Amino acid sequence: MALVNLSSSNVNKIQIDEGVVVVNYGETGEMVLGPTRGGAEFTATPSIRDIEFDGRKGKTKGMQVKDGEDVSLKISTLCCSLDYLKIAIPGATVNNSTNALTPGNFGVVASSSYLKNVAVVTKMLDGTYTILTVKNAMHEGAFTYKGVSKNENEHSLEFLGHYDATSSTEECCWNIETSATNPLA
Numbered sequence: 283m284a285l286v287n288l289s290s291s292n293v294n295k296i297q298i299d300e301g302v303v304v305v306n307y308g309e310t311g312e313m314v315l316g317p318t319r320g321g322a323e324f325t326a327t328p329s330i331r332d333i334e335f336d337g338r339k340g341k342t343k344g345m346q347v348k349d350g351e352d353v354s355l356k357i358s359t360l361c362c363s364l365d366y367l368k369i370a371i372p373g374a375t376v377n378n379s380t381n382a383l384t385p386g387n388f389g390v391v392a393s394s395s396y397l398k399n400v401a402v403v404t405k406m407l408d409g410t411y412t413i414l415t416v417k418n419a420m421h422e423g424a425f426t427y428k429g430v431s432k433n434e435n436e437h438s439l440e441f442l443g444h445y446d447a448t449s450s451t452e453e454c455c456w457n458i459e460t461s462a463t464n465p466l467a
Contacts (some may be wrong), residue, residue, distance in 0.1 A: 302316065302362045317359070328351045343389050355443075357439050362435055362437075372386055416441055421442075
C-alpha cells in the first residue's frame with residue numbers, strides 16, 4: 283500500500299497529551315479534577331433499532347431509528363479531599379465544620395446530586411483546544427477507597443450523562459466544541 287500524503291489540517295488536528303478534566307465547566311463552582319492518572323475515556327453508545335419488513339436482506343439504509351444514546355466519561359483521580367470523594371457518592375454531603383462526609387440517603391436521587399457537567403479539555407497539535415462536555419453527569423458506580431503499599435489511592439469515576447426530563451428542547455447530553463485559545467486560561 284502506498285503512503286498517502288497527509289494534509290496539514292489532518293496533522294494539525296492530532297490531539298496531544300491527556301487533557302484536563304473540569305467539573306462544572308463554565309459554571310459556578312468550576313473545578314479542575316486532578317491529578318488524574320490514565321487520561322480520560324469518553325464513550326457514546328447509540329441504541330439503533332432496525333425496522334424489519336418483508337423481503338429485508340439485512341440492515342437497510344433509511345430503515346433505522348436512533349432511539350437513544352448512553353454516554354460515559356471514565357477517569358481516575360488521585361485526590362482524596364472530601365469534595366472530590368463527594369463526587370463519587372451520589373447524594374453525599376460534606377460538613378466542613380466537622381470535616382466529615384456523609385453518604386446520601388436511599389430513594390429518589392436528588393437533582394442536586396447531578397453535576398452540571400464534566401468536561402475534558404484537550405490540546406491539538408496546532409495549538410487549538412477541543413472541549414468534550416458530558417451534561418448532567420453523575421458517577422453511578424462503586425465507591426472504593428484503598429491503601430496500598432508504595433502506591434497511591436485511585437478513585438475510578440465513570441460519569442454518565444443524563445437527559446433532563448423537564449426539558450422539551452434538550453436533544454443531547456453531550457457535545458464537542460473547539461476553541462482557538464486556552465479555555466482554562
